[in-house]
Structure formats: structure tokens, C-alpha cells
Amino acid sequence: MRKTKISNKIIFISLTFLTLLLYWYGKEIANYFDSKWLVKYPKHYSFPFAIYTTTFVKWLINEANFLLFTFNDLTRFFAWIIEQPYKIVLAIFSKGILRGQGQDAIQIIEPLSWISVVGIFFTLALYTKDKFLIILVVLSIVYLAVFDQWQSSMITLSSIIIAVPIGVILGILFGILSYKSKILEKIITPILDLMQTVPVFAYLVPILVMFGFGPVSALIATIIYAMPPMVRTTLLALNNIDPQLKESGLMSGCTERQLMWKVLIPVSKPTLLIGVNQVIMLSLNMVIIASMIGAGGLGYDVLASLRRLDIGGGIESGIAIVVIAIALDRLSQSFANLPTLSKKTQLTFYNKYKKIIFLLSYIISIYILGYFFTFFKFFPKELMINTSLFWEELVKYININYFDNLESFKITLLTFFMLPIKKFFLGIPWPWFIFVLTIIGWYFGKFKLALLCLVMSIFIVTTGLWEKAMITLYLCGSSVIIASIIGIPLGVWAGLNDRANKILTAFIDTLQTLPSFVYLIPVVMLFRVGDFTAMIAVILYALAPAVRYTAHGVRNINSQIIEAALISGCSQRQLLFKIKLPLALPEILLGINQTIMLALSMLVITALVGTRDLGQEVYIGLTKADIGRGLVAGLCVAFISIIADRIIKAGSNKLKNKYGIK
Amino acid sequence: MHKSPKLVCKNVWKLYGDKPKEFLQSHNYNPDKRIIEENGYIQAIRNATLEVYENEILVIMGLSGSGKSTLVRCMSRLVDPTVGEIFFENIDMGKLTKNELIEIRRHKMGMVFQHFALFPHRTVIENIAFPLEVQGINRTEREKSAMEIIDLVGLQGRENYFPKELSGGQQQRVGIGRSLAVKPELWFLDEPFSALDPLIRKEMQNEFLKIQNSLKKTIIFITHDFDEAIKLADRIIIMNEGRIVQIGSPEDLIMKPADDYVKEFTEDLPRERLLSVKSIMNNQKQPSNSLTVYEDEKIFSILEKVLSEGSVSVIDRSNNIVGSLNRETVSRFINN
């Protein structure tokens, strides 16, 4: 046992040493052997994946034909199916029921007024019986009215109301399919990986082309992005069901279908609801990007405000998204945790549906009141609040007074931290990098992982995007390091202190749901265009999991182990460093893993402030409507995150196995 | 007997809920159980007063939820009692500073846990040496002491294993070893054997007694298993719903159960194997009979003698006659 450890150590040290050597002298060596290809992969050997992809997608859309209908007919048919319920919901919340089209349209029935929507959410919250939650939810909805975000919010809400159920239903179906068939699971899992890791920008254009321009395409993009966790949680929930329950179902004479829908699915409900919660949050993350392809709503407002440099406007709309997200998140979470009360038998119809009856009569009376007083229809303009000026002045104040301090801070960090990392990644010859990566894969996951690392990194090289991939690694790497340095201590703090936990949770929830576009421009104003700005934006977004997982890891240590340490005479400090941190390590690793995933997904957005990484390549693909270019660069990003994910997860599992904790 | 108290609990209460101290105060430190529950509090310990004597094995017995674990955690101040005082070697535990408490734990207390509570990221020897490590003792020295303990608990050759590579019984040996590392004066064992298989449990109980015979610690042992309590205890405390129901020797409990609750525990026991002659003899010293039995012999071992002879004299270990026993008494006892 000891022996293998020592030899592993030797291998590790010598690999590190060789890597450093190659980083310092790589160029010289390459020059000496007159083989520049070592440092820079030759262009004419790269394989034109992008062109083939473009050609294929074009063929698919313009020519593919399944005898009776074309591929295009098929996608348009799907679009049509999704569009119908969307139209209804949109009518209820935003447009009202119309007759006719365009400006000739006549509103037959008005959409729900703001007071009615407050009522609906209030009733929903009532079911949870949580006073704090009821207040929170009502205040959130009122915020939308007071800050003049109503119209856009309702459009966004409508698309969430459609995207989430579709995502959930499809997710459960795919989850069940992969539960029933191992083969299907093997097919679906890598597809899910890609759905979660390929940047959305990369597949926006193909979706547009297939499903047409407008809210439906945006919905489909949202569903693609938000569905995977639902599939995963469904599968997880089904696999974790006590086999005895299944057996008892079978012994009661269930058919396979009855077993699924009467036993397995109801039993997994709590876990499934966690999945639903994930779908809601991810759908809200998509609001901005969806607005780029015609979803409109709050996302469009954010983009438009920033185009005008109306920072305050962007923040108000951005916070509206946060507010909706937090209200829906807390609501769905407390529905998931709702204790299943003993059912009272023989409830009268009235008692059973009391709340709904009240709500309906409330809405109808608001409609009637709306005819007489506009207050019940629209929130009065003179009561609305506008904070644009405040934010603008705030940024201006910081800019004028603190720019120089920020600048010197930035320069220090840039010269002593970021640039060395950049040089390191760009300096290592690519064959050596792939070799080391494969070895690491081997160490953590034997043959399978080694092969995965090898194949994926070779793909990246042959696309000719190696250099951009290295810049991606550098940006992602430095951001993750700083995010961990900030996030892990915060997480420890939250894990040790309940009050800190509450404050930090609210803080990181906001950071995660606040669209990055909102702070991208102020950050540019303070730090100028460049890698540093991108890094700040990435850190802000990717901080959350580092905090959350660390807190969870520190918090969830077996209480007897803590007592054992205390009775052994540990001081609080010793307890933290000798027991809590080492035991939380696997969890912290998973947190860092998630941080990496988020950082990579954010990098695509930071292309908007002028980075030169894969994100930029994806963005160019999008703005030039170059389907292949975007998809290939997107795949490279996906591969990087899959490699990182697999290696870290394998490492975390190794630790957990060693400790015997699961 | 050795009657100097090592640890004393005086009127200890533990309530869970919002501002329990104020609640107790406003109810004159003696609220009804019903009132406690109506006000949304959970009563974990109710007015516990007890003494632990030097070198004795005091077993705290009760079903789950009876408050026995909480009581022990109050004694070690892992949990702070709501009101009440606890004196350890005449020091008021409630008045200790954080550092004084740590000092006491580092030198005078040890604890074994039901689910072992081993540190999964440390090897056997690192686990056992842990209490020494946190005291700042250097590696060679603490590993030397740890090796002695490893010998004591019978884990030779496994010092570099990780806990998950050991069986349950072996894991608890590590737990026992760790709790003994600081040579504690007060040794807490919180249901140490209840997570083990019956056979292993028996083996561990015997080993525990062996260790105690050589070390002579003051022990507070928690269990929910009455057989185990009787086998190990010098004295037993029976707890029910946070309240101490009875304190006494095993024989006291069997012969004079304080209430039905205690009685229920003791009813189905093979009493002739548990009780000694002393507990049923009459105190009339009848010198007439030449046949004698010792007062601390278990009843089942003298049954035959008494039944065939009709009556015997009872003597103590110094051969003084202390009482007598006749056939009627014995047969009444058996048929009871």
C-alpha cells in the first residue's frame, strides 16, 4: 500500500517538473528541432468540422425529406404544438383575448390585472402555510408593478409557465425511459451532458432555422437548457426507491404501467419536486438569451437598457427576473417540503376547493371593478418608482472617485496572477498537454476516463481551436481559483453560523439569477474591456456553488463525530481544521466542479466584453449565423467541461470511498 | 463502600424550545409535563439529581427518547443543561470557561459512541492518538502511547487501517481505544455495544469488564438493554420520559421496583440467576444448622442445597452468620 503511494508521488513530481520545463523551454526545444507544430498545431492538418456541420444542417433544413413530409415540416409542426398553449397563457397574463391581428385586433377580454396576479400568487403561497413566504411572494409580485416591469414580467412569466411543465413532463418521460432500459440510459446520458455543457449561443441559430423566429424557438432553447436536471433527478429518484416497495407493488398485482404511475412515481414525488425547482431556476437563467431570439419580456428590456447604457433600467429589469426567480424557487421548494397531511375523508366540494373558489370570485370581482376604476387594471403611473438616476449616479461616483485604486488593484492581479497562468497554458506544447491529461485520466478513472480525455482533447486540437481552448482554460482557471478563494471561506462561515448562512444564501441566489448582463457594463466602466473584466463577471456568477457546497459539506457532518472530537478536547479551531474541513473535502470538490461548469457557461457571455477564447468563437458563430462554427466551438467548450467534470467527480468519489462515506 | 462522589448532578433540567430558562423560572422550576408540552417545549431531562461514585460502573437505563443520552451529554457539557448544577470533582462545570472545559476534556474525560464516531479520514492509530494530538503532544510520543492502547484493546497489526476497512466490533475497539487515550478519570460510554451483533456484543462486554478490572475508572454507561445493565452495573439509574425513576443496585430494582415501569423491565428476568441469597434471607440468625451458604452467592447455585436440607445458615465472607434461609422461602420465591 505504502509502496504504490510513494511511486505515485514520484510520478506526480516528475510530471510536474517536466511540465514546468516544457513551459519554460518549449519554444526553444521546438525551434531547435525545427518542429513548430509542437507548439502550434498546423492549420492545414485541422479537420473542417465546422464546414461539414453547416452543410449537414443546411441539408437537413432545406432538403431532408421523409417521403410524406420534410424535416422542416416536422420541426414546424412541433413549433405549432408548443405555440398553442403559449398563446393561451400569454392571452391570460399579458395580451388579453384578441380578435383579429396586428393593430386591428380588438381586445375582447382583458388580461389578468396586477391585483389578480397578486391574488393568484397569494393563494398559492397560502397552501404552504408559511407566513414569511406569503409576504415574500406578495412583495415580489408587487415589486413588478411598482417598478414598472409589469408588461415585460408577464411575458416572461408566461414563457416560464409553458417552458417549465413541458420541460418537466419531457424530463420525467426520458427519466422513466432510461430507468427502464439500460441501453437507452447509455444513449441519453451523454446527450444530457452535451445539453448541459454546450453553450446555448451555439445552438440558437440552428434552432431559429428549424423552428422559426419568435417565442417558440426561445421556448425550445429554454427547454433544451433546462430539462436535463429533470431527467437526472427522475432517474435518480427511481433508482433510489426501496426495492421492497417495488416488490410489494408487484405482489399486489400491479401491471408494469400501474407499478410506475401508482407506486414508483408517487413515491419519488419529493425528489421529483427538487427537479422541478431546478427546471424553474434554469428557465429563468435563459430569459436573457431567449430574448435574443424573439422571446421579448424582461430579457429584452435588460438588453435594450444596456444598449442605451441605462444601468439603472437594466438593474430594475434584472432584479425583476431575480424577484420572479426567488418567488418561484421558494414556492416550489416549500411545496416540495410540504408535509403530507393525513387526508380528511369526505371533504365537501366546497371545503376541498375553498381557496380556489375564493380566488375565482376574487378575480371576477377585480374584473368588474376594473371597469369602473383603472387602479384595478393598471398600477397607477404616478406611484411607480424609477431608480435609474440613483444607479447611474452611484456608478459615476465610484468611477470618478475610485477608478485609480481599482486600476492599480487590477494591474497587480493581472501581472502577478493572471498573466503567469496565461503564459503557462499557452506555453505548454499541445502533445505534452494531451499526454499529461490522459495520465491524469488514467490515475483517477483508469482506461475509460483516460480514453475520454484523449479523444476529446484530440478533437479540440484537430478543430484548430487549441489556442482558444487554452485561453478558455486560463480564464476559467483563474476565475475558479479566485472564486474558490472567496467562496470556500464564505461557505465555511455559512456552514458554521446560521445567520451568516441565511444572509449568504440570499446573496448568492441573487448573484446566480441576476442576469450577468446587468453588471457586465458597470464592470466594464470600472475595469475597461479585457480579460480582467471577464474574470470578474465569471467570478460573480460562478461563486455560488463554491459557497453552497462547502456550507453543505461543513454542516452535514455526522453529529457524533463532532461530539467525539469535542470530547477528545478539540478547540473550535482544531475541530474545523482537523475534522470538519477534511471531511467536507469531497463535497467541496463537487462545489469547485460546479463552479468550473458555471464558469465555462459564463465564458461565452464574457465574449461580449472582448475575450478571445472559445466563447468568442461561439459568439462569432452566432452573430454571423455560422451554424457549424458555433456548434464546433460549443462542442469544444462542452468537452472541456466534461473532462473537468469527470476528473473531479472521480477524485471526489475516490476520497469518499477512502473515507467510507457516501 | 467507596462513597466519595466523583460527579454530582443537582436538579438538572433540559428543555428544548424558545427561551426555556425563562419558562422554567416563570413556572417556579417545576412545571407539569402537560404544561411543558402545551407551551411547545420538549422535555429532555426533568429535575435529575444523582451522584456518581469513584470507580463504580453506573449504568443509565431507559428506552430511546428517555433522556439518557442527553443526561450524559449534560455531564460532559456537550450539551448545556437549561438549569441545575453539575459538579465534577467539586468543580462547578457550569462555571468553567471554554478553555478550562477543553482542558478537563483533554485530561479527565473519555467517551465512546453508539455508532463509533470514528474519524473516517484517519487511520486507526491516528484516531486513537487524536486526543493526544490536539493537546499538542509530538508524534513519536503520542504514537507510542497509542500503540500501548492498541495492545490493550486488541488491535495489534491493524494500526494503519482506515476505519471502513474494519468490522463493527473492531471499529468500536478503536472507539474505546480513542476514549482511553488520555487516561480519563471519568469514562462515558453511550450505548457502546448496541450497534453490534449479539455474539460480538457479549464478547465486547466481557472485554470491557476485563479492561475495567485493570483500569478501575469511574464509568457512566448508557444502555437500553436491561440484561446488559444487570451484567455490568454496580448501580443502575432507570429513566423514563426524562425523569429518573429509580436509582439502585440491580437487586434493589428487582426486589423493590419503584413503579410499574421498572417492574415491567424486571418481570421476565431469571431472577434466581441475578439475585443473591442476601436479598431473600431472613435475618434470624439460626446457629442450629451446620449447613451454610454465603450471602453473596446467587440463588440458583444454592437451590438444591436448601430444597434438600430444609434450611441453611447464611454467612458472610468472614464466616460470620448473618441470617438463615428455609425451604418455604425459597419455593415461594421460585413460584412467584
Added chain:
Amino acid sequence: MKILKNKFNILLSFIFILFAQNIYAVESKDPIKLTLHDWTGQLITTNIMAEVLKEAGYNVELVPADYIAQFAGLQTGDLHVAMEMWETTGRDAIDEYTADGRVVNVGTTGMDAIEEWWYPSYMKEKCPGLPNWEALNDCAEAFSTPETSPKGRYLGGPVTWGGYDDERVEALGLDWEVIHAGTDGALFGELESAYQRKAPIMLWVYAPHWAPSKYDGEFVEFPPYTTECYTDPSWGINKNAAYDCGKPRGPIWKVASSMLKDKWPGAYDAVEAFTLDSNEMGNLVAAVDLDGNTVEAVVAEWMANNKDRWGNWIK
């Protein structure tokens, strides 16, 4: 009272529709979809066009869309009209999508796009030779930041905009470094920041845009653009390199789906007839972005004041 009034309005509009249909023989009642982008000028042009089409009795719908991504929609006929496609930034897309005839170029809007290096007036003190480009090298240091020092820092547009600034710096032998912003939000964010602090900045600005009216400054004057400058190295100051001149200025085009012409020929003619000039546009944009009016209000005012002009478009 109010209810009655509403009802009356509805009735009126019914009559109006019937009436309107009688006046103009309109082709199809399906809505014509015009795309909205995220800059004010485009919102104004598009809204004016929409109002004009409405006056002509067409059904109109405004759809928010991305500048380039919209072409996919125009091609398939999901979208119909895009009112601003700049020669300077949209040329590649126009070429690509008009190739198979499913998207058509409907002619210029009458506005010209200017894109060039731009600096705020307060920098003239530090660099009196401006706006002549030959002064650039003398005051490169004044425009430098710690990262580029001693070279001057020029903030270029997103790489997707093209613009050949790296080549221009090389060809004209400028001691400047080109930093590419990722979006125009980032571009003008930096300008706003620098302007607040009166800090040095040189960047890519385009017009019509609100920036030249909000901030006081001017464009650098490079040797004027000719086609040869970009294609023929021997042209111009540097005999060995192309791009030794300023950026081209070019029209802002209107593009439409080929479906527009087939389905609503009258509307197609109206779109084709639409013109505005750059100055007029600049004023309208300023009325929105600087004076804080809504787009709708500004457009309504324009409609009221220019009845003759737009009347001609829909004849």
C-alpha cells in the same frame, strides 16, 4: 360613462376598419412582421414604417429580433421586414442571404453610416494636432493605459464588425494597440466611464447613434477611403500595404423577405419608398435618448408633421 365610451370606441374602430378596407385594396390581412433591434435609431425607423403601413391599412406586428439572427427568420418568411441593415456591419450577411433570392435588398434608407476612430473634445488639449491622423503618433502616450504603454490604446468594435483596424495601425505605422470590445454596450460603457472622469479614450464610434450627440467630440480624419485602398497595396501612403486609409462610409439598407413582395406588393413599395436623412435621424434619436421622450411619442410627432412625405410612400 366609461363603459359606454369604450363600446363606442370599439364600434368606431370597426367602422373604421370596414371603411379603411374600402379605401385601400389591401392584399392580405395577415400581419406584416417588422423586426426591432436594440438601438434607438432602429426602433424609430421601424416604428415610423409600421405607422405608415398601418395608415395604409396593413396589419403590422413588431417583433424583437437579433440583428444577424433575424436573417434566418427573413429567409423562411417568419419575419418580413428589417429596416436597418448597415453596409458597414451587415454586408456579409446581406450577401449571404440574398444569394438565393429568399431575402431581398429593398434599397437604402437614405441614411449614411459613419464609422471611424473618435475621441472626446477634451483630448484636443493634450493632442492639439487632432483630428488629423498624423498627430496620432505624437500623442500615442497620452492615450495609453498601463497595459498598452507606451503605445496608445484604441478600443475597436467587436471582432465580428470587421473594420480592419489592426491592419490600419500596421499600414499607417501607428504606435497604437487595438483592443476589441465584445459588444457595443462594452464600447460605450467605456466611453461613458472615461467621459465622466475626463480620462483619455480613443474608440470606434458610429453614427447615426446617440453617442455623438451626447458626448462632445470628433472623428479622426484619415486619408479618405477608396476601394483601391482596401484592395491595392500600392495605393496610398504605404506602398506595401492595403488599408492605409479611413473606413468606408456606406448606406443603411432595408431588407425584406421575398414573401413581402408576393403577398403584400403595396407594402413592398412603401418600404422601398421610405427615406430619412442622417441629420433628421440624429435629431429624432436625441429626442428619445437625451430628452427622455418615448419612441412612440417622437414617432407620433414625426407622423403628424410629415403627412405629405409618408403620404407619398403609400400612394
